[in-house]
Amino acid sequence: MRYRRQKEEGPFRPCDHPGCDKKGEYKAPKDRSLKEYYWFCLEHVEEYNKNWDYLAGSTPEEIESKIREDVVWNRPTWKLGQRKARVRGFGDLLGLFTDGRGESEVPRIPKECLEALSVLNLSADCSVCQLKAAYKKLAKKYHPDLNAGDKKAEEKFKRLTHAYHLLLSWMTEGK
Secondary structure (H helix, E strand, O other), X not given: OOXXXXXXXXXXXXXXXXXXOOEOOEEEEOOOOOOOEEEEOHHHHHHHHHHOOOOOOOOHHHHHHHHHHHHOOOOOOXXXXXXXXXXXXXXXXXXXXXXXXOOEOOOOOOHHHHHHHHHOOOOOOOOHHHHHHHHHHHHHHHOOOOOOOOHHHHHHHHHHHHXXXXXXXHHHHOO
């Protein structure tokens, strides 16, 4: 394994292997902290790498934990179908969110949310991004500052804002 060369500290850095007088061009970590390094010639860095064990001194449980974390790039995971979705309003086409009896755990869309969707001219499977875009477009059209004195536009703006906040909280928080 080759390491990136670091700027030399002068014209010649000797190999850190005892008794070697060759140029130390390749760095190798001293321990698992990876903060301090040895500098070896090519021959000795290859020898060092063959014997390097990052998990030396770890218990079997720590090694197993490290292997499991590395499988998923050190990110938390959940069993398929075990975690409920945070964003609501999607269909369960593959049946991943059923409770074993075929009954879906995906909640139905409440009546007030269906009404709010119709106010914003959206379908039940819209995303949060689509919701925000629709609200922004309609809010610009019916904003009171752009429709001075128009009571119908003002009421429409109030209904749009209420519908937007209702849907946004339901889609993101599951309320």
